Amino acid sequence: MDDTLIGRGLRRTTLPRFLLWLVPWAALLALGVYAVYLCFAVGLNQTNMDNRFAFGLWIYLDLTVIALGAGAFFTGFLLYILKKKELKAVINSAVVIGFICYSGAVGILMVDVGQPLRAWFTFWHPNVHSMLTEVTFCLTLYLSVLAIEYAPLVLKNRRVKEVPGALVLEHQLHKVMVVFAGIGTLLSFFHQGSLGGLYGVLRGNPFAFRTHIGIWPTTFFLFILSAAAVGPSFVLLTTWLVGKVSKKRLVSPEVFQTLAKISGSLLLVYVVLKGIDSLIWINTASAKTGVQVSSFYAHPPFGTWVLFAEVVLLGLVPAALLLSRRVRARTGLLVLAATMACAGVVLNRYVMTIQTLALPSLPFDSFLSYSPSWQETAAFLAVLGYGVLLYSISFRWLNLFPEERELATKG
Amino acid sequence: MHTTKHSSTLPAHRYTLVVDLDRCTGCGACGTACAVENNIPPANEKATERTGTVWMRVLEAPASSAAGGPTTFVPIPCQQCDNPPCVDVCPQRAIEYDPRTGIVGQIPVRCLGCRYCMVACPYHTRSFNWWSPEWPAGMESTLNPDVSVRTRGVVEKCNFCVQRLQAARAKASAAGQKEIDPADYVPACVEACPSRALYFGDAADEKSEVAVLSKDGESFRLLAALGTGPKVFYRSSDPVVRERLSRTGVTRG
Numbered sequence: 001m002d003d004t005l006i007g008r009g010l011r012r013t014t015l016p017r018f019l020l021w022l023v024p025w026a027a028l029l030a031l032g033v034y035a036v037y038l039c040f041a042v043g044l045n046q047t048n049m050d051n052r053f054a055f056g057l058w059i060y061l062d063l064t065v066i067a068l069g070a071g072a073f074f075t076g077f078l079l080y081i082l083k084k085k086e087l088k089a090v091i092n093s094a095v096v097i098g099f100i101c102y103s104g105a106v107g108i109l110m111v112d113v114g115q116p117l118r119a120w121f122t123f124w125h126p127n128v129h130s131m132l133t134e135v136t137f138c139l140t141l142y143l144s145v146l147a148i149e150y151a152p153l154v155l156k157n158r159r160v161k162e163v164p165g166a167l168v169l170e171h172q173l174h175k176v177m178v179v180f181a182g183i184g185t186l187l188s189f190f191h192q193g194s195l196g197g198l199y200g201v202l203r204g205n206p207f208a209f210r211t212h213i214g215i216w217p218t219t220f221f222l223f224i225l226s227a228a229a230v231g232p233s234f235v236l237l238t239t240w241l242v243g244k245v246s247k248k249r250l251v252s253p254e255v256f257q258t259l260a261k262i263s264g265s266l267l268l269v270y271v272v273l274k275g276i277d278s279l280i281w282i283n284t285a286s287a288k289t290g291v292q293v294s295s296f297y298a299h300p301p302f303g304t305w306v307l308f309a310e311v312v313l314l315g316l317v318p319a320a321l322l323l324s325r326r327v328r329a330r331t332g333l334l335v336l337a338a339t340m341a342c343a344g345v346v347l348n349r350y351v352m353t354i355q356t357l358a359l360p361s362l363p364f365d366s367f368l369s370y371s372p373s374w375q376e377t378a379a380f381l382a383v384l385g386y387g388v389l390l391y392s393i394s395f396r397w398l399n400l401f402p403e404e405r406e407l408a409t410k411g
Numbered sequence: 412m413h414t415t416k417h418s419s420t421l422p423a424h425r426y427t428l429v430v431d432l433d434r435c436t437g438c439g440a441c442g443t444a445c446a447v448e449n450n451i452p453p454a455n456e457k458a459t460e461r462t463g464t465v466w467m468r469v470l471e472a473p474a475s476s477a478a479g480g481p482t483t484f485v486p487i488p489c490q491q492c493d494n495p496p497c498v499d500v501c502p503q504r505a506i507e508y509d510p511r512t513g514i515v516g517q518i519p520v521r522c523l524g525c526r527y528c529m530v531a532c533p534y535h536t537r538s539f540n541w542w543s544p545e546w547p548a549g550m551e552s553t554l555n556p557d558v559s560v561r562t563r564g565v566v567e568k569c570n571f572c573v574q575r576l577q578a579a580r581a582k583a584s585a586a587g588q589k590e591i592d593p594a595d596y597v598p599a600c601v602e603a604c605p606s607r608a609l610y611f612g613d614a615a616d617e618k619s620e621v622a623v624l625s626k627d628g629e630s631f632r633l634l635a636a637l638g639t640g641p642k643v644f645y646r647s648s649d650p651v652v653r654e655r656l657s658r659t660g661v662t663r664g
Contacts, residue, residue: 206659
């Protein structure tokens with residue numbers, strides 16, 4: 001049964017070894033499911049969030065995985081809209097990663113809210129002024145788009161395509177995929193942006209609040225750009241990792257080069273704009289609200305090193321590395337640069353979520369700390385477990401890398 | 412996404428609270444009266460200072476001078492902002508600014524429990540129901556029938572005992588009057604304060620006590636520079652206390 005599901009010409013490990021590989025990830029997922037059960041049955045008192053630290057690890061996870069999952073929409077945009085044909089080699093994998101990231105984020109969000117059964121209220125009684133409304137609409141719709149983009153991969157499986165009509169449906173979906181890529185891009189731009197806007201609109205929080213361009217705060221645009229910049233880096237990173245774990249050549253080196261060039265260029269633009277935005281913020285926040293910006297960085301561990309790390313160490317440096325031809329020629333350095341780029345955005349989302357909440361606002365307040373409970377951590381890790389499981393199964397039975405067969409025959 | 416500027420059209424009535432910090436002893440009677448009036452359940456045994464449900468917190472501000480001096484107690488209910496940062500962020504319109512009274516209401520039955528409003532509020536005056544509400548056997552009979560009991564997983568906060576305003580309106584209507592008698596609408600905290608540190612009234616009436624007190628040189632608002640337009644004013648005869656509490660940003664780490 002297993003053999004007939006694996007694509008022709010593709011070599012995969014034995015079924016027992018594959019199942020053994022799945023065991024730890026399944027255990028992680030099971031532990032997370034138990035933690036989620038506790039949160040539903042007993043309540044969010046199972047977490048270490050509180051009335052002051054009202055967002056925690058889960059919102060941070062949502063922001064991070066959605067930024068990293070941006071490779072799905074951006075690769076789709078580059079391939080189908082800008083016709084970067086070489087990216088066909090990674091689009092399937094990018095779609096699966098995107099689906100994992102977005103479904104993981106939506107799943108965790110459902111646990112994070114106190115009344116998940118009321119989630120439909122947002123669609124029925126939407127507050128059009130809320131960034132969270134925009135996030136909810138775009139996330140839900142884009143997850144549906146990702147499911148549609150995922151479907152042809154499943155329909156092309158050796159066994160599934162024997163089902164009458166499966167190939168016809170796959171062919172029809174393929175024909176309209178450019179439309180879904182376009183819709184996906186539009187939705188992604190909006191929700192990446194509105195996730196940034198989530199903090200940029202906080203008028204009561206001078207650390208998070210940013211100048212508005214039109215109706216959106218600058219964080220709206222910076223989140224779009226940073227996600228678009230690291231999306232390709234994350235696709236590069238995961239492709240390399242899958243290649244290492246499976247001991248296979250999955251894509252030609254040119255694909256890595258293209259991804260790196262795109263990621264580096266966008267990252268450079270992002271870093272420049274982020275730098276300008278930070279300078280404007282430093283010079284205007286104080287005048288507008290009377291807060292000394294230096295006070296935001298007076299609470300260890302959140303010193304000015306955070307800003308330096310975000311903009312220079314994990315921004316400018318990886319951008320320069322990714323744009324260097326010599327670095328791109330060496331896979332090890334390329335992977336390091338892509339990791340740094342991703343780490344920069346992971347740090348940015350951490351700062352926006354955690355530092356925003358930790359800083360005191362009232363004059364007699366103190367700096368707050370928070371550390372997640374085991375239930376929060378387990379649910380967080382369950383997303384990782386779920387992701388590896390779904391990706392592993394997809395990698396085994398679906399043709400995620402169209403070049404793999406050709407590269408295998410070339411030796 | 413743009414922000415709604417509520418302050419551009421100030422309400423006909425502006426219900427306002429003035430807190431005299433010189434008089435507040437930090438006894439907590441305001442918070443207790445608030446809990447009884449608004450059906451706030453006894454704290455769960457596992458609740459901490461940061462997870463309990465409290466509509467009126469009494470915080471302790473640092474001593475008024477470097478050399479020491481008396482501690483200042485600061486009662487902090489919802490600041491009832493005229494330009495509230497919380498209303499715009501709620502994804503499902505569970506927070507409403509009443510343009511007739513200036514009261515910011517939270518609608519628990521519509522609340523998703525996402526807590527975005529808690530993140531948006533710089534005064535931290537909201538509570539999330541981390542536990543299901545429970546009263547010791549027999550205590551349910553003390554519940555106020557004019558206030559709904561909230562379920563687990565929703566956010567709640569002070570609404571200036573709006574049910575008392577409704578009752579005052581009903582009374583005025585029954586008497587054939589268009590306006591309420593100000594004496595009929597007094598929030599529970601104001602009623603309970605033994606040292607008369609809390610003043611409440613309609614600041615739209617320029618002759619009212621709150622209008623006069625809120626405008627004199629001893630009054631100030633918390634985080635006024637953020638432009639949220641709170642309708643809770645604080646006053647102190649000590650200029651050091653005024654300076655320390657009215658600034659934006661932190662005075663200690």
